[in-house]
Amino acid sequence: MNQPASLHKAYTFIRRQRMRKKIKLYKMALGVFIDKTIATYLLLIGGYTFVSVFILGDFQETFHDTFVFVEQFGQERFWLILTILPIRYVNQAFTKPGVIFSSSEFQLAMLPYKRLKIWLYSAVVKWLSQLVILSVVGAFIIWLTTLPAMLVLAYIGLIMLYNIIMTIPQWKLYQKHLIIKIGAVILVGIVNMIGVLTQPVLVGVLLLSVILVLNIIWGRKLLADVDWKKVTEAGDFAIWSMLLVNRASGITMKQDRLYSIFEKIKLFKEPFLYGGRAIYRRLWILYLGKNYQLLLQLLGAVIALMFVALYLGDVYFHIGVAISIYVYTQSAVAFFTRRFHVDIVQILPWALNDYKDAFKEWMLYISIPLFIPISAYAVSNWSFWIPLIFLLYGSVFLLSLEIVLAKTVSLVAKERVNHFGNEMLLLVALICLAVIGYVPVVTFSFVVFLWVYFKKRKQPKFA
Amino acid sequence: MKILEVINVNKYIKDARLIHNVSFSLEAGKVLGLVGHNGAGKSTLIKTIMGVFEKTAGEIRISGYDQDDNLLSYKQCLSYIPEEPLLVTELTVMQHFQLYGMSYGLSKQELDERVERYVAGFELGDKLNDYPDALSKGMRQKVQTICALLPNTPLLIIDEPFMGLDIYAMDYLVTLIKEKVAGGTAVILSTHQLERVKDIADYYLMLQEGEVQEEGSIADFEVIQRRTNV
Numbered sequence: 001m002n003q004p005a006s007l008h009k010a011y012t013f014i015r016r017q018r019m020r021k022k023i024k025l026y027k028m029a030l031g032v033f034i035d036k037t038i039a040t041y042l043l044l045i046g047g048y049t050f051v052s053v054f055i056l057g058d059f060q061e062t063f064h065d066t067f068v069f070v071e072q073f074g075q076e077r078f079w080l081i082l083t084i085l086p087i088r089y090v091n092q093a094f095t096k097p098g099v100i101f102s103s104s105e106f107q108l109a110m111l112p113y114k115r116l117k118i119w120l121y122s123a124v125v126k127w128l129s130q131l132v133i134l135s136v137v138g139a140f141i142i143w144l145t146t147l148p149a150m151l152v153l154a155y156i157g158l159i160m161l162y163n164i165i166m167t168i169p170q171w172k173l174y175q176k177h178l179i180i181k182i183g184a185v186i187l188v189g190i191v192n193m194i195g196v197l198t199q200p201v202l203v204g205v206l207l208l209s210v211i212l213v214l215n216i217i218w219g220r221k222l223l224a225d226v227d228w229k230k231v232t233e234a235g236d237f238a239i240w241s242m243l244l245v246n247r248a249s250g251i252t253m254k255q256d257r258l259y260s261i262f263e264k265i266k267l268f269k270e271p272f273l274y275g276g277r278a279i280y281r282r283l284w285i286l287y288l289g290k291n292y293q294l295l296l297q298l299l300g301a302v303i304a305l306m307f308v309a310l311y312l313g314d315v316y317f318h319i320g321v322a323i324s325i326y327v328y329t330q331s332a333v334a335f336f337t338r339r340f341h342v343d344i345v346q347i348l349p350w351a352l353n354d355y356k357d358a359f360k361e362w363m364l365y366i367s368i369p370l371f372i373p374i375s376a377y378a379v380s381n382w383s384f385w386i387p388l389i390f391l392l393y394g395s396v397f398l399l400s401l402e403i404v405l406a407k408t409v410s411l412v413a414k415e416r417v418n419h420f421g422n423e424m425l426l427l428v429a430l431i432c433l434a435v436i437g438y439v440p441v442v443t444f445s446f447v448v449f450l451w452v453y454f455k456k457r458k459q460p461k462f463a
Numbered sequence: 464m465k466i467l468e469v470i471n472v473n474k475y476i477k478d479a480r481l482i483h484n485v486s487f488s489l490e491a492g493k494v495l496g497l498v499g500h501n502g503a504g505k506s507t508l509i510k511t512i513m514g515v516f517e518k519t520a521g522e523i524r525i526s527g528y529d530q531d532d533n534l535l536s537y538k539q540c541l542s543y544i545p546e547e548p549l550l551v552t553e554l555t556v557m558q559h560f561q562l563y564g565m566s567y568g569l570s571k572q573e574l575d576e577r578v579e580r581y582v583a584g585f586e587l588g589d590k591l592n593d594y595p596d597a598l599s600k601g602m603r604q605k606v607q608t609i610c611a612l613l614p615n616t617p618l619l620i621i622d623e624p625f626m627g628l629d630i631y632a633m634d635y636l637v638t639l640i641k642e643k644v645a646g647g648t649a650v651i652l653s654t655h656q657l658e659r660v661k662d663i664a665d666y667y668l669m670l671q672e673g674e675v676q677e678e679g680s681i682a683d684f685e686v687i688q689r690r691t692n693v
Contacts, residue, residue: 268553269555269592269594271555271557271558271561272558272561274561274564274565274571274574275565275571279558279561279562279565282553282554282558283551283562286551286553286554341515343549343551344549344550344551344559344562346515346549347513347515347543347545347549348538348562348563348566349535349538349539349566349567350535350538350566351565351566352535412534413534413535414531414532414533414534
């Protein structure tokens, strides 16, 4: 009779071979960008910068006040982290199952090894690597700053705890329908809002308890109803999509997507109202729908950013909103530009203004969830300024979207238009928004930005 | 009257030379057969003319519109039938025709008249509300072909024109191409089916490793040289 097979040996063999191959690929990719001379210079410059800033310089003294501030905030808002942290995992569940189960792990399960055990190995390896990274980062923070070691360790412990207890919920959520995932994001957003407005400790502990219960319930059926094709694709993508290698080879890995909602709804089979904007709206919803993971990640990241800003204090919230508007509109530009380089649209003439107006409508609809943190801010800081602040947020957002898209339209059309004035205007608008926490009267600048926005809307467009 | 002018066009990806110093022009109402072995650069040249690939150097003009200076008007002047259909899975056949009609600025009446005629000719009358996934490969190619024939552009580019079409559809397409040419449209046909090209084309241009190897009247065209001496 054959000896029972050792999963440990087989699994570590696969991981070792994978690591070797990745190192080989990284070496090849590095060879494209960096030769030995450049590498030596980079090492010297890096070493010199580190030594001069952190060791020879009075780094700790220079940033003493900042460290005191961070320490104070870190202690005061420690429990808010309990509700903020899960956003990350719920957001990731749109694209990542949380545990890497690639086609190699799947093939391994065809051999006499239990799939559940392989899953556990992958999870443990992930936790260990996260622990190592957090420990290294934590050690540097303790070494280089004046932050108390206990506070740093407490945060590391909390993050690590969530890394572990959110593994199963993320894995199961990844398998669920899109609507459930969106529902989960909204739910966690609402819980955060309640946390900010009421008792963060109580809400945080309650959420933690719910997560633990979910672990027990879902842990029993961990591998039930798993879409293995999707999981292994995501695993392969996570392992082999290496930024440096992609850059060097010029080949970008993409995850396969299936999108068939429109095929099932009869209404969508009807011809369009000819000459209207409906056809462009449809093209955009199809395109954005195919990229929904990226969109949801963008929304998740921006909402998290705003909650973190809210956590830091109301003055910082406006800075957070200004950064969020910038990030959102720049991401919109990336989506817009890419549209003209895929499928049938790339070979057609483009009615760019119709494409732009239809796209802007969708980007406005998609931004609706950003009202969750904004509402939390409004409720917790209600005053007569709030409606005016909302008007400023809205006007800067609309103006930003209009300016960046107008510039993109002229770039796509290869029109030589000078956008310097508009870019400066955009910068001024964002700065105005960012400083209203310090200079509230700047809030009234919304009148100017709204006026400019409507004036720009009336300007002549491309044919 | 020159419809298409390709002047010293180069296309490089890093050090790899895909198209090198290609120049030619095409008059209104003339057909150019673009021939060459696999990998000769035919598709790259077509995509560069289309603007899908950015050229590294050179100039391309259609009806006087420069690709670099007036891209939107330039794109209005050409339509394209790709080798493989580029249809959107979630748009029906009729919605594709509408997309083309609107993109090329056809009136509703023009669109309806042309759709009616071409759909009957390619026998797709009962497929207008179907999605591409419900169609056979040949039918998808017919849909793509009709899309490109809907506008009357100065330049029509066809990559492997008869790929996937049945014998009746091929004959019908040849009739339509001849009709377009008679109306003043310049046509580029990129194909391996040389016998078909010989019947329609006025000139040929042979590419090899991204360079023009031969060009001239189709009457002078004999055979593509073998890529190797074997």
